[in-house]
Amino acid sequence: MTPILHLESARLTLRQWHDDDLREFAAMCADPQVMRYFPAPLTRLEAAALIGRIRGHFNEYGFGLWALERKDSGAFIGMTGLLHVNFDAPFGPAVEIGWRLARRHWGLGFASEAAWTCLRCAFAQLRLDEVVSFTSQSNLPSQKVMQAIGMLHDPDGSFEHPRLPPGHPLRPHVLYRINRAHWQQTLRG
Numbered sequence: 001m002t003p004i005l006h007l008e009s010a011r012l013t014l015r016q017w018h019d020d021d022l023r024e025f026a027a028m029c030a031d032p033q034v035m036r037y038f039p040a041p042l043t044r045l046e047a048a049a050l051i052g053r054i055r056g057h058f059n060e061y062g063f064g065l066w067a068l069e070r071k072d073s074g075a076f077i078g079m080t081g082l083l084h085v086n087f088d089a090p091f092g093p094a095v096e097i098g099w100r101l102a103r104r105h106w107g108l109g110f111a112s113e114a115a116w117t118c119l120r121c122a123f124a125q126l127r128l129d130e131v132v133s134f135t136s137q138s139n140l141p142s143q144k145v146m147q148a149i150g151m152l153h154d155p156d157g158s159f160e161h162p163r164l165p166p167g168h169p170l171r172p173h174v175l176y177r178i179n180r181a182h183w184q185q186t187l188r189g
Contacts, residue, residue, distance in 0.1 A: 001062035004125060009117040012110060014066035014080060016058070017051050021067050024076040025051065028102040037139040037170060057083060063126060065098065068114055070105075077105040080114035082122055082131065091157055091175060094132045095122065099145065106141075112148040119149060123180045130179045134159075136170040143174065150186040151176035 007014040022044070028034050029042035029050070042050065057064035065081035078101035085094045097118050099111045122128045133151055135142040137158075147153075157175030164171040 003058050003062040004121060005058070007066060007117050007121055008071075009113045011071055012077075012114055012117070013069045013071055014114060014117060015069060017055060017067045021076050022048055022051065024102070025067075025079075028078060028100065031103055033103050034100065037136050037142070039164060039168075039170065054079070054081075063121065066114075066118075068101070068110065070110075077102050077110060080111065080118055082118055082126075085132070087162055089162075090159055091132055091154075091177075094130070095128055097122070097131050097133050097149075099142075111145045115145055115149045119178065119183055123183050128180070130177060133176045134173045136161075137172045137174050138169070143176070146176040149178070150183060151178045152182070 005016045026042070026044040026047040029047045030044075032041055035041040054065045061084060063082050065079045065083060068077045068080055069075065070077055078099065080097075080099040082095050082097055085092050085096050097115055099115055101111055119131060122131050131151075133142075133146050134157075135146075143153075154175045154177050157177070159173050159175065160166075160171050161173050
């Protein structure tokens with residue numbers, strides 16, 4: 001498959017990663033507020049390794065987490081995209097949609113706009129049957145994005161994230177789903 005390296009929405013460009021994205025990406029991943037629903041902030045080296053894994057996913061599958069850039073300013077603001085779930089999940093195998101934005105770009109609708117663009121790619125270009133998303137039960141902002149893009153909560157899909165130790169406050173996760181038919185229905189209004 002030819003990799004999908006570029007997508008656009010009204011205000012955003014979803015693009016491949018540039019080497020000079022590391023500075024802003026590392027700063028974002030070191031921000032305790034941005035990372036509060038993750039086990040820990042990332043060091044610069046860990047952020048660089050994550051970009052390497054993202055590039056590897058694109059090479060293997062033709063899609064992944066795109067770097068987000070504002071069209072009006074050219075500013076790097078985070079990432080949004082599609083990934084194969086890489087742990088043993090009760091709902092797997094699956095492709096998930098995820099996002100992470102720098103704090104100064106929160107509350108402007110960018111996460112939903114970028115995620116909607118990724119869903120269009122998932123269903124119209126990649127022809128996937130379903131996309132999932134999951135987060136810790138306490139991450140209400142991400143759950144609001146999931147709802148805003150038409151995903152439906154699957155209460156029977158709640159799970160304990162296997163990469164977090166028992167008793168960890170972020171271990172309980174909720175699951176949201178959207179399939180191609182429901183996505184097409186949301187397009188019709």
